[in-house]
Amino acid sequence: MKKEVRRVNFHWRSFLFFVGIFILFWLVFQVFFAYEDCRSRECFNNNLRGCDRAKFVSGDDMIFEYVIKGEDDDSCEVVVELLQGELNNADSKKLEGKKMVCMLPFGVIMNPESDIGICHGRLKEGLQDLVIKKLHSYLIQNLGKLNLEIAGLSKN
Numbered sequence: 001m002k003k004e005v006r007r008v009n010f011h012w013r014s015f016l017f018f019v020g021i022f023i024l025f026w027l028v029f030q031v032f033f034a035y036e037d038c039r040s041r042e043c044f045n046n047n048l049r050g051c052d053r054a055k056f057v058s059g060d061d062m063i064f065e066y067v068i069k070g071e072d073d074d075s076c077e078v079v080v081e082l083l084q085g086e087l088n089n090a091d092s093k094k095l096e097g098k099k100m101v102c103m104l105p106f107g108v109i110m111n112p113e114s115d116i117g118i119c120h121g122r123l124k125e126g127l128q129d130l131v132i133k134k135l136h137s138y139l140i141q142n143l144g145k146l147n148l149e150i151a152g153l154s155k156n
Helices: 012-032 041-050 122-141 143-151
Strands: 056-057 063-072 075-084 097-106 119-121
Touching: 041 063, 041 075, 075 122, 097 122, 119 122, 122 143
Parallel strands: none
Antiparallel strands: 056 063, 063 075, 075 097, 097 119
8 A cells, every 4th residue: 555645835925925914913013002111201201292102100109000092182191000009008009900091281291190180080089089088187187286276376
């Protein structure tokens, strides 16, 4: 019995066609969907000035991730996500993973969370609640001192 040997034909044209399609898709992705990964505030600010797509992680007590999505009318859309809240504040820890969308004026360089009036989302609501709780706590702790100062009876 004679064994049949099958020869596999390798088609260079097909191979080059698929490699070309892959490269085309990669280029389209890089141009329209990829974000520059900024490692410094300067890089992020340069991208924010032109409203160019970029990602940046920053923060001291609270760590935020900023993603510049691009232009929307006369504004620059920036998504802010809280990655890590303050370690000694349980309320801020509850906000981890929450996001807000901020519409910054085009060409303006600022921290989006510094003016949350231009933002909307669950993170904005949570940050406002934190501020209200801190203000309430401050008023309760200092109510007696404030009453004395209002009455003009301060110890100074």
